[in-house]
Amino acid sequence: MDTYTPTPRTQVKRLAKRGVYDKSQVHAILDEGFLCHVGFELDGQPYVIPTGYARVGESLYIHGSAASRMLRTLDAGVDICLTVTLVDGFVLARSAFHHSMNYRSVVVLGKARLVTDREEKLLALRSFTNQILPGRWDEVRQPTDQELKSTSVLALPLNEVSAKVRTGGPIDDEEDYALPIWAGVVPVRTAVGEPLADSRALPGIPPVDTQRFTRFKKP
Amino acid sequence: MDTYTPTPRTQVKRLAKRGVYDKSQVHAILDEGFLCHVGFELDGQPYVIPTGYARVGESLYIHGSAASRMLRTLDAGVDICLTVTLVDGFVLARSAFHHSMNYRSVVVLGKARLVTDREEKLLALRSFTNQILPGRWDEVRQPTDQELKSTSVLALPLNEVSAKVRTGGPIDDEEDYALPIWAGVVPVRTAVGEPLADSRALPGIPPVDTQRFTRFKKP
Numbered sequence: 521m522d523t524y525t526p527t528p529r530t531q532v533k534r535l536a537k538r539g540v541y542d543k544s545q546v547h548a549i550l551d552e553g554f555l556c557h558v559g560f561e562l563d564g565q566p567y568v569i570p571t572g573y574a575r576v577g578e579s580l581y582i583h584g585s586a587a588s589r590m591l592r593t594l595d596a597g598v599d600i601c602l603t604v605t606l607v608d609g610f611v612l613a614r615s616a617f618h619h620s621m622n623y624r625s626v627v628v629l630g631k632a633r634l635v636t637d638r639e640e641k642l643l644a645l646r647s648f649t650n651q652i653l654p655g656r657w658d659e660v661r662q663p664t665d666q667e668l669k670s671t672s673v674l675a676l677p678l679n680e681v682s683a684k685v686r687t688g689g690p691i692d693d694e695e696d697y698a699l700p701i702w703a704g705v706v707p708v709r710t711a712v713g714e715p716l717a718d719s720r721a722l723p724g725i726p727p728v729d730t731q732r733f734t735r736f737k738k739p
Numbered sequence: 740m741d742t743y744t745p746t747p748r749t750q751v752k753r754l755a756k757r758g759v760y761d762k763s764q765v766h767a768i769l770d771e772g773f774l775c776h777v778g779f780e781l782d783g784q785p786y787v788i789p790t791g792y793a794r795v796g797e798s799l800y801i802h803g804s805a806a807s808r809m810l811r812t813l814d815a816g817v818d819i820c821l822t823v824t825l826v827d828g829f830v831l832a833r834s835a836f837h838h839s840m841n842y843r844s845v846v847v848l849g850k851a852r853l854v855t856d857r858e859e860k861l862l863a864l865r866s867f868t869n870q871i872l873p874g875r876w877d878e879v880r881q882p883t884d885q886e887l888k889s890t891s892v893l894a895l896p897l898n899e900v901s902a903k904v905r906t907g908g909p910i911d912d913e914e915d916y917a918l919p920i921w922a923g924v925v926p927v928r929t930a931v932g933e934p935l936a937d938s939r940a941l942p943g944i945p946p947v948d949t950q951r952f953t954r955f956k957k958p
Contacts, residue, residue: 529784533808534804534806534807534808555824555826555840557776557778557787557789557822557824558787559776559778559785559786559787559820560785561780561785564818565748565818565820565848566778566779566780566785566818566819566820567778567820567846567848568776568777568778568787568820568821568822568846569822569846570776570822570824570842570844572840585753587753588753589752589753599783599784599785600785601778601784601785601786601787602787603776603787603788603789605774605776605789607774607929610871610872610931612872612875612934612947613879614879614880615879615880615881615882615886616864616865616868616875616876616879616880616881616882617880617882617883617886617890619867619868619871619875619879621774621791623789625789627786627787627788629784629786645835646835648838649835649838652829652838653829653831653925656831656835656838657835659920660832660833660834660835660838660920661833661834661835661836661915661918661920662834662835663834663835663836664836667834667836671836689935689937689938690937692939696880697939697941698941699880700941700944701878701879701880701944702934702936702940702944702945702946702947703936703937703939703940704934704935704936704937704940704946705934705935705937706872706931706932706934706935706947706949706952707931707932707933707935708929708930708931708932708955709929709930709932710826710927710928710929710930711927711928711929711930712829712925712926712927713925713926713927713928714926715831715921715923715924715925716908716923716924716925716926717921717922717923718908718909718922718923718924719908720911720916720922721921721922721923722916722917722919725919725920725921726921727921727923728831728921728925730925733925736927
């Protein structure tokens with residue numbers, strides 16, 4: 521089994537059985553998500569900013585305006601933490617104390633690298649678009665040189681990585697199982713709804729088929 | 740209109756029209772969410788950890804095992820950033836460059852305070868449970884003194900706060916509107932599925948009514 525090597529910083533200590541370092545499981549979580557939260561420090565204050573991302577092999581890419589504070593800070597080579605969280609269910613126990621959530625999360629530590637190679641930058645941009653809707657990149661107008669220049673892309677290597685996963689039902693205290701209280705899991709999922717065309721849509725163009733959003737369930 | 744005062748750290752600079760400081764809008768975002776990402780620094784490395792939360796007035800509460808690294812670090816009074824993000828839609832444009840997401844996010848900066856008062860701690864725990872499923876707290880076994888002791892609760896005041904909101908369809912370049920490409924918004928929502936009772940459920944207890952998850956759509 522191909523795994524990431526836990527470091528003192530990524531070793532899951534509490535509830536260690538929830539720790540996952542298997543690369544294929546980490547990749548599966550990253551490929552199902554589309555939103556990450558990036559943490560970095562600026563003038564002694566931590567910031568956590570939501571942004572889209574895409575995985576290509578053992579690299580994660582994020583992007584944004586070349587003018588954004590986050591991108592300018594990160595491209596200076598600072599230490600960052602990138603976290604992706606998927607919530608799978610609410611775990612309702614018989615006691616308040618044992619309520620929980622089922623989830624899968626990945627935490628990546630490292631320094632981001634500014635992508636300057638044009639081909640790598642295009643690959644990353646293609647991947648952002650296709651991370652949301654597979655195949656979308658090939659349907660739309662490609663970036664101009666000016667658009668490429670005004671977009672910063674950062675790469676974060678998947679080196680120092682851990683995942684944490686909780687699955688299954690509630691674990692109640694033995695004496696609580698006699699209580700007449702419903703307990704179990706209420707599944708949670710991210711779903712897409714019916715596409716809404718914009719006000720300047722040309723006549724006769726069919727909406728995107730929501731079945732193409734393969735990561736998501738239809739509501 | 741009652742608003743949070745932007746500081747140099749929370750003033751939304753890029754795309755400033757997306758910045759929101761109105762308290763009622765910030766509260767509405769926080770009350771619709773249930774998962775936050777908490778950023779803090781430890782030995783020079785930023786960490787971003789997902790966890791549940793609840794809002795009570797102008798305080799956010801988070802909790803965890805008294806033994807967790809995050810809780811022990813935060814209760815030392817360090818600077819943190821707590822971010823809540825709700826994704827509302829994928830914005831599909833005619834050009835790759837103008838693809839976007841509709842979202843509502845709240846960023847809170849500050850120092851967390853360890854909650855030691857028993858009544859405040861119970862109020863926070865009640866709020867966590869009811870943030871997920873309104874009314875659940877009154878249905879389940881209440882915490883014992885031992886359970887209370889083994890749970891740490893931290894409070895973060897809503898002082899230095901900003902929200903960022905994007906709504907509406909894609910904004911394409913004028914010449915791209917003539918392209919025969921579907922463009923618009925694909926709604927995204929968090930939905931709950933059918934409850935799954937655990938393996939030790941007593942006979943005759945009806946499952947929780949998913950209509951009670953008022954923040955979520957049924958799939």
